[in-house]
Amino acid sequence: MSADEVRQAGLELGRNDLLTHEQAGSAIFGFWVFLMSDAVIFALLFATYGVMLPATVGGPTPADEYKLVPTLIETVLLLTSSFTFGLASVAMKHGASRRQLLGWLGVTLILGIGFLGMELHDFMIMFSDGAVPSRSGYLSSFFALVPLHGLHVFFGSVWIVVMMVQVLTFGLDARVKVNLQRLGLFWHFLDVVWIAIFSVVYLQGMIQ
């Protein structure tokens, strides 16, 4: 295996030794595998949601609770944040100034927090309508699936903060680069999951 084969596109690990490249390869591949098993969790929660959907037991229904405008704005926020994270990755790869990288990470973070704030607001409204998880099987499954995604966004946001501190502390050493790459995968993955939530949960719920 030559060094070129294992060089990680998008990382620009520079003139490090071969070992670091191999480690980076394993680290990123490993994270893909982790996301795969995380995807299984979401898939099962989607399936559970599908099974429980009719179990409204006289309580609030999807059509009562879902609002198009806020969820659409949340979608736009999250999609944009994915784009800005992409810009951060480009900044990392092409060795732009550290400030540029930090700037795009900061924008991503703000968008992520904005998303979380809006989502929490949605939940508060649902709660005030009496649409709480203890009300019915359907609401239980909703509050297992959607907030779990929100929890992921929350952890992603914490991770962004940690990485910003690390960029300031260590500069762009190999571990920081690998972790930024993994964080990027994570963030884009959350986008994909959200698109599924938006279409399967919200859009379909509103159509009914």
Next chain:
Amino acid sequence: MTDGILPAVLGRFEWQSLPFVRAWEHPNASEIVGAGAGAVVIIGAILVAALITRLGKWRYLWSEWFTSVDHKKIGIMYIVLAFVMLSRALIEGVLMRMQQATAVNSPGFIAPDHFAQLFSTHGTIMIFFMAMPFLTGLINYVMPLQIGSRDVAFPVLNSVSLWLTAAAAALVMASLVVGRFSTGGWSGYPPYTELAFSPGVGTDYWIWAVTLGSVGSTLTGINFAVTIYKMRCAGMRLMRMPLFVWTALCTSILMIFAMPPLTVATALLALDRYLDFHFFTNDLGGNMMNYANLFWLFGHPEVYILILPAFGVFSEVVSTFSSKQLYGYTSLVIATAVITVLSFTVWVHHFFTMGQAADINAAFGIATMAIGVPTGVKIYDWIWTMFLGRVRFTVPMLFSLAFMMTFVLGGFTGILLAFPPLDYLAHNTLFLVAHFHNMLIPGLLYGMLAGYHYWFPKAFGFRLDEKWGRISFGCWVLGFYLAFMPLYVLGASGMARRTQAVFEPSFRPWLYVAGIGALLLAGALASLFVQLWVSVRDRKANRVFAGDPWDGRGLEWSISAPPPEYNFAVLPQVNSRHPFHDGKRQDDPYAPPRAYEDITLPRNSMTGPAIGILAAAAAFGLVWHMWWLAIIGALAISAVVIARSFARDVEHTISADEVQRTEQRWLRAAANAAPIPRELEMTSANQGLAEVSA
């Protein structure tokens, strides 16, 4: 004030949570047995701690073992955990057999609630804290050596997985001393395990123990899969990997996909119990059938997570002890892969009796039978491996032979159960209990024990005592047949599983035989411990430092026993399926390399034990509703993970000089050892150097 503070600190703990207090208040046999078990845990822990203190080994244990990220040490710790938990769960099995044997139209000595805890912990421990740690430990130790690697892909994560598993096991042990365990069986079916029916701490102990274990196993699966994909040495193409590595890979893939359903099932049950959700409750739209699907979507692949590594061990053992290449390597690989895929298509056969349409049952029944084909192929591949070979009846080989013949019987009854109409009769009876013990004792335990005997000399540098190994083997086999064949008869007579009392006198003789079998199995385990003691005592006579006691075929035998910390002084390059076997015949495998280089290895880390301790604390807090403890634990885990990501000084280097010194000591020993023919491998003439023929 105290009214407010104490409950907040202690959660729902009260004096009656302690088995000793219960036994004091109600001194009946059942409570005394419970208190005795609790006392054994406490006294055992105190004795171990005292012994370590007396020997002054705390620092050594902490710095050389607990914080180690070396896959070999982690593997050994996993197996130690497996043996500890095996001891407890086996004793529980014996207690249940004794209870049923004495409880024919009589109350016996164990109360129903206590009996229910026994079968719940027995199953939970055997699956999650005996079988899983054992196979994980074996893979951890052997797989990196077999693929010519210095460690797994994520050594610190490996340590985290170990300590999560240990934390989960500690939680199950804690339930003996504080509170009670679940009575809902190892599968924890709701709605019985919902708050409405099981309000106590037992189910919560079960939920968090299983959840921590499942997270640990998912991480292990990821770690192993990446290691096998990314860290094979030069020339080790996929189709050159030893069969054990293939089975490790398939097991890891199963873990990655099959553990999440378990995590989801237990997490949703926890939401029901803690936050008043309604997934599986009777009221407000809950539906327990969804739990059955989630659980068995994990549960069936789990069977193959357990059995595949054992298949890998048998492939290695049969080939080595027949002095012959493995017959049908490709066919074994295909069979393993087919089993891996099919294992996801049969989960409904665990609840044929749930009232679904006949078409569905029939389809899943047929898929179940289909798994029999690749499994049968494997058995024949091992038979043809012995064919035209030179078979040595060593302990690992004896276990392999016993496995092949016993497992076939389990397959026999498995096909019977695959027929939905026959399952309608046998489901939930002792027939089913006999069947899965008939699969898992030969298909998992014999495999693990074969692997333990086979690789023990590699790990510790001396062979295990053969005589006590044979005694233990005899007890395991005879004990199995005596303990479980009667259960087939009783099951076919309609005796339900998990029953604390029996009302049919004609069942008695069979229960007696099963009881004797259970005692023999306990004797088998005791013989294993005697064997270990005798072997350690006589270790000087049985040293195999040169590293190749069995005329081995794979890379793991090409290094010293025990291997150096860095495994391979120079990463090997292979060009066949049995590189060491060929190497011995083509040139001198004990020739020093042209030059030694510095070797960089990961530094020990406290991350694993820290996360394990905190996870155990957080889970304990959740069980007892000590919310402060749960919150502190969870926050501290996050802090540890973040702190770890700031660590930069994570590697240490072994200098070329030191590598050279270590290697030369081994090469000199190999040069001085006398090569022995296979006839002498069980004598102290065996110093780990094989006489090479043909």
Next chain:
Amino acid sequence: MMLAPRLLRLLAALPLLALGGCAALEHGVMNHAGPIAASHWHLYVIVGVVLVAVAGPVLLLTPLIAWHYRLSNKRHAFRPKWDFSWTLEGLIWIPPIGIVIGLSVLLWDYTHMLDPYRPIASGQAPLEVQAVGLDWKWLFIYPDEHIATINRLTIPAGRPVHLRLTSGTVMQSLLIPRLAGQIYAMTGMVSQLNLAASHPGVFLGENTQFNGKGFQDQKFNVVALPPADYPKWVGQARASGHPFDADDFAGLFHKSSPSQPVVFSSAPPHLFRQIIVRSQETGS
């Protein structure tokens, strides 16, 4: 404890095993007492015979080959590099696939034939019974006769019985080994089981799904009466003077097993539905 006498008794029991074993099996499907269980047993035998043929070669070959090719037997050929043969490969893949295909046909047919929901072909209309799994007892409601029993299922021999099952508590499983297979009884849902006794007799019925500390006591007798005696029994039940009232309804949900079977001289018309609704509303 008195371990020695107990051990002696254990040893003394061994020779009696053969006898005792037969006695045990009389409680199972081998001693079937109805058409459904008879078909189950028939299937058992067919599959068993096929499987003996499948498992037999392994049981013979493993010890024979291992022993013949032992290290000390130097008279046989030793070919350490021989590791493949298309003939053998065909032999170990194709016949098993063929057998599984053959068994699949059998499995498909029998699974449909013995589908617990499938009515039993008979000249007589089936007896309708509603069974409710409770902690730790069974309630049987006879909707057409307007009576009910606890822990006793009385049926006329020779006439099919159609059970509709639900649970008033956690999931349970109803098994009458000598008459039919089992089916789960689940809260809020109704499952079905068809069975029949071909001759009069008393057969054990039980819950096989663990449901708490009274689980082992949750057994009942199925009494199959001669056809002519069944109406008499119904008459006696109606005359027994113990109508099912509100106290009895509350009593169903006490966690206990009655020491004796109970017969109710009348049962409210919608009792079964009432129990289904109750469990979904109260959650316990």
